[in-house]
Amino acid sequence: MAATIRGRIVDQKSKNPVEEAVITLTITGMTRLVDIAQVTDDTGAFFWNDLTPGKYDILIIAEGYANRKISILLNTNEEQEIFIEL
Amino acid sequence: MKKNGIYEDQVTDETTVVEEAFEGTGDIIETEEFDDTLEEETEESANDYLEVSSENSGGDQDFEDLETPFEGNESGTTENSQTEEGTLEKVSGYDYSVLEEQENEEEDEENLLDAYYAEFGDPTAAMLMRSESGKKMMQEVVIGKDDRKQIKGTTKYPWRAICSLRIKAKDGTNWIGTGFLIGPRTVITAGHVVYMHKHGGWAKSIEVIPGRNGAKKPYGSCKSSHFHSVKGWTKSKKRSHDYGAIILPKNCKYGNKVGYFGYGNYGFFDLLGLKVNLSGYPGDKPAGTQWWHARKIKAVTSRTLVYNIDTAGGQSGSPVWRIKNGKRYAVGIHTNGYSLGNSATRITKPVFKNLKNWKNKYK
Numbered sequence: 001m002a003a004t005i006r007g008r009i010v011d012q013k014s015k016n017p018v019e020e021a022v023i024t025l026t027i028t029g030m031t032r033l034v035d036i037a038q039v040t041d042d043t044g045a046f047f048w049n050d051l052t053p054g055k056y057d058i059l060i061i062a063e064g065y066a067n068r069k070i071s072i073l074l075n076t077n078e079e080q081e082i083f084i085e086l
Numbered sequence: 087m088k089k090n091g092i093y094e095d096q097v098t099d100e101t102t103v104v105e106e107a108f109e110g111t112g113d114i115i116e117t118e119e120f121d122d123t124l125e126e127e128t129e130e131s132a133n134d135y136l137e138v139s140s141e142n143s144g145g146d147q148d149f150e151d152l153e154t155p156f157e158g159n160e161s162g163t164t165e166n167s168q169t170e171e172g173t174l175e176k177v178s179g180y181d182y183s184v185l186e187e188q189e190n191e192e193e194d195e196e197n198l199l200d201a202y203y204a205e206f207g208d209p210t211a212a213m214l215m216r217s218e219s220g221k222k223m224m225q226e227v228v229i230g231k232d233d234r235k236q237i238k239g240t241t242k243y244p245w246r247a248i249c250s251l252r253i254k255a256k257d258g259t260n261w262i263g264t265g266f267l268i269g270p271r272t273v274i275t276a277g278h279v280v281y282m283h284k285h286g287g288w289a290k291s292i293e294v295i296p297g298r299n300g301a302k303k304p305y306g307s308c309k310s311s312h313f314h315s316v317k318g319w320t321k322s323k324k325r326s327h328d329y330g331a332i333i334l335p336k337n338c339k340y341g342n343k344v345g346y347f348g349y350g351n352y353g354f355f356d357l358l359g360l361k362v363n364l365s366g367y368p369g370d371k372p373a374g375t376q377w378w379h380a381r382k383i384k385a386v387t388s389r390t391l392v393y394n395i396d397t398a399g400g401q402s403g404s405p406v407w408r409i410k411n412g413k414r415y416a417v418g419i420h421t422n423g424y425s426l427g428n429s430a431t432r433i434t435k436p437v438f439k440n441l442k443n444w445k446n447k448y449k
Contacts, residue, residue, distance in 0.1 A: 002284075020373075022262060022369040022373060022400070023369070023399075024368075024369040024370050024398050024399035024400065025399060026398075026399075026423070029425065031424075031425075032325070032422050032423070032424040032429075033399075033422065033423050033424070034276070034278045034328075034402055034421060034422055034423075035276075035397050035398065035399050035400065035401045035402040035420065035421065035422060035423050035428070036253075036261050036262070036263050036276070036278060036279065036399055036400065036402045037261065037262045037263075037368075037369030037398070037399030037400040038259060038260065038261050038262075038399075039252075039260040039261065039262055040260075041258070041259075041260060046259065047257075047259055049284045049285070050283065050284035059369075059370055061369065061370065061371075061372070061373070063373060
């Protein structure tokens with residue numbers, strides 16, 4: 001039932017990975033979410049599994065970049081890959 | 087019980103809540119005793135009901151259920167005043183009148199809270215909340231507004247006893263969270279900070295940064311791979327058992343310098359409507375900055391506290407505390423965001439005993 005997000009964040013111009021970007025998730029509706037945030041690794045990657053299906057807002061905060069917020073819909077058992085340029 | 091010098095399990099109180107510990111890499115061992123079942127929960131709910139008797143509702147808890155705080159050896163750096171109400175920190179620029187406002191929310195708060203209690207299978211609390219006195223109390227604690235304040239003086243107590251956490255999960259993913267000192271080298275946090283079920287179990291390591299303020303680490307940082315939690319979390323993943331501890335290395339007794347929080351096992355009526363503080367390191371704010379907020383506790387179950395204190399990812403493990411006679415006592419450990427209200431693991435008697443054990447065992 002749980003869904004997964006695999007993401008990668010890169011610099012828009014250089015295409016270099018953005019390391020240490022902080023990712024926070026919020027979900028619409030009656031779903032409890034643990035209040036923990038993820039940080040991208042040296043390849044700009046993050047990986048979040050065991051998520052309840054639903055509509056998520058993903059907030060990305062990285063030093064030197066404007067904050068970015070995107071929304072995604074996660075379906076049951078879905079593993080969604082997202083690629084974000086800052 | 088120890089095995090291979092890596093894991094240990096021990097019974098910490100008469101209700102046989104079993105704790106687990108991790109001191110590095112290794113295999114999880116099965117324990118023989120684990121009575122943290124639904125039946126036990128029901129018994130605890132009944133005990134909570136006993137706590138709300140008139141004899142206990144108005145006064146302090148027994149002395150043995152309060153563990154005193156320590157403000158550290160750094161002189162002259164304590165927040166020296168509190169609000170008129172006495173339980174809150176005095177934070178410049180915060181409009182404390184919002185705590186008294188009766189806000190008209192679109193949702194039917196009462197029904198939502200009924201749903202919350204039902205979800206936690208807490209018939210005692212649900213029944214209480216359906217009574218006239220319960221409804222009145224609940225109406226008095228409906229609140230909600232996002233007005234967090236940044237704490238810039240993080241080298242003052244109690245802010246310096248709150249720690250930014252950098253977590254390296256076993257699967258290589260990196261996370262941020264919050265913890266708070268309760269002893270020289272005992273940092274309390276959420277269970278899902280030290281043990282992540284879908285990211286390899288016990289964290290590989292956690293960097294603890296007390297009093298962090300952005301890029302500044304006024305007391306440096308220490309890494310640890312020694313953690314504790316309870317089987318209700320590590321084995322059963324019960325939200326109600328979501329708490330744990332990070333034990334700092336022997337050469338890193340931060341608590342002696344920056345101080346630590348006290349904590350207490352308070353009863354239902356002591357907690358419901360109590361104005362509490364929450365401060366931590368949210369991921370939706372500039373990296374490494376500490377943010378505080380305060381609200382009343384709007385619901386109390388046998389093992390959780392619910393409030394409209396605004397939080398974000400990264401604040402798991404933040405202390406939820408009150409001031410009593412000028413001293414800071416944690417009453418909960420923040421864990422979740424939820425549309426029905428954000429919530430903490432309540433410091434109940436078994437939690438209190440585990441915290442005390444983790445504090446006294448590692449000095």
